[in-house]
Amino acid sequence: MKKTLLLFIIAVFAAIAVACGSDSGKEEKTEPASTTTEEKSSGDAQKEESKNEEVTVKHQLGETKVKKNPEKVIVFDFGTLDSLDKLGVEVLGIPKKNIPSYLSKYEDDKYENIGGLKEPDFEKIHELQPDLIIISGRQSDSYDEFTKIAPTIYMGVDTTNYMESFQENVNTLAEIFEKEDAAKEELAKIDDAVKELNDKASASDKKALVILANDGKVSAYGSQSRFGIIHDVFGLKQADENIEATTHGQSISFEYIVEKDPDYLFVIDRGAVVGGESSAKQVVENELVSNTKAVKEGNVIYLDPGYWYLSGGGLESVNAMIKEVSDAFQ
Structure with missing residues (x-):
């Protein structure tokens, strides 16, 4: 009888121990799930708040x-x-x-x-x-x-x-x-590249002329014009300091280019991006212009009209514009 009672008591304590262990396990598993839900709700709230700003x-x-x-x-x-x-x-x-x-x-x-x-x-x-x-x-x-x-x-x-x-x-x-953060990083790179180019250009006495070629017609652009960044930001000196600052440029003749005789002639070919009939090279490198220092010294630079004419003012285009001028300018 005593033996039977003892066995019964042991069985009861064993059952209680198992039940407690099971409850404890459930609590341990439930807590992380509850925390994750709270974190998720907080994250969603933050996103929603940002979206409404x-x-x-x-x-x-x-x-x-x-x-x-x-x-x-x-x-x-x-x-x-x-x-x-x-x-x-x-x-x-x-x-x-x-x-x-x-x-x-x-x-x-x-x-x-x-x-x-x-x-x-x-x-x-x-x-x-x-x-x-x-x-x-x-x-x-x-x-x-x-x-x-x-x-x-x-x-x-x-x-x-x-x-x-x-x-x-x-x-x-x-x-x-x-x-x-990304914008700050990209702008810092551009600032460094501009400074390097400007230091080089400012120390030189070479002069540049920027022109737009458009199916046989040529326009010049100077300081504060559409392509004035070459002078105002990059620091290249102007072959003519009196060019009218307009969106469409100052209409010029080939005799004008010979008269100003730039050391560097930067050319933007509008026809190349709007379906023109003649290339800038055909228009610019004629018998008259061949007498300029730019042509004789191999310093006629055809700038990419995709960057200069269509999409100036972008993070990539400004970077490319700096590089084109920097690579050409000695």
Whole structure:
């Protein structure tokens, strides 16, 4: 009898011990799951809060409130597209005609075609219901029409204050899309490259002339003009300090080029990117111009019109522009 009672008591204590162990195991497994759920909720809340934040962008055409990290972005300015690409930001639509070759990935069908640079397809843009539209000079006359569809910001580069304007545009994009660290790193590299080129150019007495060739016609660009960055930022001296600063340049003759006799002649071939009939080389390197120092010394430099004419003011294009001039200038 005593033996039976003893066995019964031992069995009861064993059962209690097993039950306690089982409950303890359940508690240990439950706690991490509960913590993970809390962390996930906190992370979601932070993302939602960031999504609802707004950035007030002051630009040439007005002041626009933009939600951070907009998902559906339409871009008309190739320089801005260039910077967004460098920062790893996707876009929804672009004008697909005359896309610079180095941005050819955007010819893919996954990117919507939103019309031409000067002829936006407003019906298509309405249909896409974008969260943000980014424009520049060629679309500025249609700004009010764009604002009826979605928040619209102007991001053209001010050529009279090129680098500050360019940097401000990049920093604005970085703030909107929360890419501040990446933008800071890229801008620092460009600053270093500009300083190196400017130091070299400033120490030289060589003079340069920048021209745009367009199917037999030639225009010159000087300080504070569309391509004035060569003089104002890179530091190359001008062969003519009295060139009229206009968007379309000062119309010149080949006799003018001979008269100014530049040490360096930088040529941008507009026809190469808009379907012109003649090449800049055919136009520029004629019998008259062959008498200049630039031609005799092999210093006629054909700049990439994709960077210079179509998409200036982007992180990649500005970097490439610096390199082209730096490689040519001795």
